[in-house]
Amino acid sequence: MQPVINIAVVEDNTDIQEMVGTIIKSNNQFQLTGVFSTAETFISSLQIEMPDIVIMDLGLPGMSGVEAIQIISTQYTKIHCIVFTIHDSNQNVFEALTAGACGYLLKGAGKEKIVQSIISCFEGGSPMSSSIARKVVEIMYKKNNLILLLSHREQDVLQGLKDGLSYQEIAQKLDISLHTVRTYIRAIYEKLQVHSKTEAINKIFKSY
Amino acid sequence: MVTAIKQKIKVSIIENDKFFADSLQLILSRQESMVVVETFYSAEDAIGEIKHLKPDIILLDIDLGKFKKTGLEAIKDLLALSSKSQIMILTIFEEYEKVFEALQNGALGYILKSDTSEKIVEAIMDLASGGSPMSPTVARKVTQSFYNKKNVTHPLSERETEIITFISKGFSEKEVASKLFLSPFTIKKHISNIYEKLQVNSRTDALNSFFGNF
Numbered sequence: 001m002q003p004v005i006n007i008a009v010v011e012d013n014t015d016i017q018e019m020v021g022t023i024i025k026s027n028n029q030f031q032l033t034g035v036f037s038t039a040e041t042f043i044s045s046l047q048i049e050m051p052d053i054v055i056m057d058l059g060l061p062g063m064s065g066v067e068a069i070q071i072i073s074t075q076y077t078k079i080h081c082i083v084f085t086i087h088d089s090n091q092n093v094f095e096a097l098t099a100g101a102c103g104y105l106l107k108g109a110g111k112e113k114i115v116q117s118i119i120s121c122f123e124g125g126s127p128m129s130s131s132i133a134r135k136v137v138e139i140m141y142k143k144n145n146l147i148l149l150l151s152h153r154e155q156d157v158l159q160g161l162k163d164g165l166s167y168q169e170i171a172q173k174l175d176i177s178l179h180t181v182r183t184y185i186r187a188i189y190e191k192l193q194v195h196s197k198t199e200a201i202n203k204i205f206k207s208y
Numbered sequence: 209m210v211t212a213i214k215q216k217i218k219v220s221i222i223e224n225d226k227f228f229a230d231s232l233q234l235i236l237s238r239q240e241s242m243v244v245v246e247t248f249y250s251a252e253d254a255i256g257e258i259k260h261l262k263p264d265i266i267l268l269d270i271d272l273g274k275f276k277k278t279g280l281e282a283i284k285d286l287l288a289l290s291s292k293s294q295i296m297i298l299t300i301f302e303e304y305e306k307v308f309e310a311l312q313n314g315a316l317g318y319i320l321k322s323d324t325s326e327k328i329v330e331a332i333m334d335l336a337s338g339g340s341p342m343s344p345t346v347a348r349k350v351t352q353s354f355y356n357k358k359n360v361t362h363p364l365s366e367r368e369t370e371i372i373t374f375i376s377k378g379f380s381e382k383e384v385a386s387k388l389f390l391s392p393f394t395i396k397k398h399i400s401n402i403y404e405k406l407q408v409n410s411r412t413d414a415l416n417s418f419f420g421n422f
Binding site: 073076077078094097099100101102124127128131133134136 | 308311312314316317334337338339340341342343344345347348350351352353354355406407417
């Protein structure tokens with residue numbers, strides 16, 4: 001007899017909540033443990049009951065899907081997260097996977113794909129929409145994918161540093177204040193876990 | 209009425225296991241949507257012809273036996289000769305190092321031979337329409353490689369991390385106890401806490417959960 005898969009849904013759009021809920025309820029192997037409009041309410045609920053799989057939206061009010069995935073990956077390691085979102089940028093995909101997401105589905109995915117993905121994730125796979133899988137492979141192909149940890153603005157600032165510009169020159173080039181440049185640089189150091197300009201540049205741009 | 213004739217997907221097979229290669233060719237040639245343009249039993253043979261054939265999809269094994277070129281090395285050569293070809297690795301090997309190297313060299317799909325022939329056909333169709341098919345366990349290894357443990361706070365205390373690290377190196381509980389000047393009872397207690405924090409029931413699961421299973 002097949003084991004029952006307990007599934008929770010975290011999604012702030014009520015239509016999508018209903019759609020995914022219906023799909024889960026229509027399958028004998030699945031049990032819908034709860035539907036949550038915010039990541040916070042979902043995380044709180046874990047004190048009482050833990051699903052096997054959570055279908056997680058990324059764009060949530062308050063705590064983001066990525067933050068929730070990070071918490072689940074560290075404190076609730078048996079729960080697997082399948083991202084279910086409209087967002088498909090390399091940045092989103094990279095952040096979600098780096099946080100520990102198991103699967104990544106785009107909101108065009110049909111019922112069959114969603115069902116298959118839940119089962120696949122439960123059985124040790126990492127289901128992804130076709131185009132997302134291609135993005136993942138392309139990210140791996142580009143060796144210096146650490147740059148995706150940085151926002152576009154931070155990438156611009158780092159590029160400026162690489163080009164040998166002073167902070168003032170970077171500020172002028174990007175039409176921002178010197179103070180803002182310094183803030184971006186602090187953020188870059190923190191994200192890359194480095195302490196100097198040289199380290200940051202080497203970490204991102206060194207050829208392997 | 210004009211019906212658009214969809215171009216058949218041109219597939220080449222590079223596989224040194226003759227039996228597998230021929231069985232695969234038979235299965236694929238039964239598919240309406242594709243045509244096997246050539247089956248090669250070595251990378252050397254393939255490299256000679258690929259430039260002319262320019263297949264849409266190349267199914268490539270990465271253990272090509274005693275031949276000079278391994279499948280992994282051949283990926284770059286094949287893409288140099290036929291840049292629009294999309295390479296799908298079809299192999300028994302699922303070690304992360306091989307997957308990573310294949311994808312870094314430019315392969316766009318990675319399927320295990322243990323998958324059913326239906327899955328293999330599905331994968332070819334997926335690849336042809338812009339996806340990157342990977343067998344489930346392969347996909348899991350790929351996504352786990354992104355999971356950056358350094359950026360997240362550790363669930364285990366410093367002492368627990370110390371203990372699990374010794375265990376991963378093969379020390380027995382008794383040896384860990386003596387190394388840390390603690391009683392075996394204390395070590396046992398720490399280990400049971402580790403299991404609880406990581407939500408596992410066995411040493412193997414604990415090590416996999418903490419260090420990641422590649």
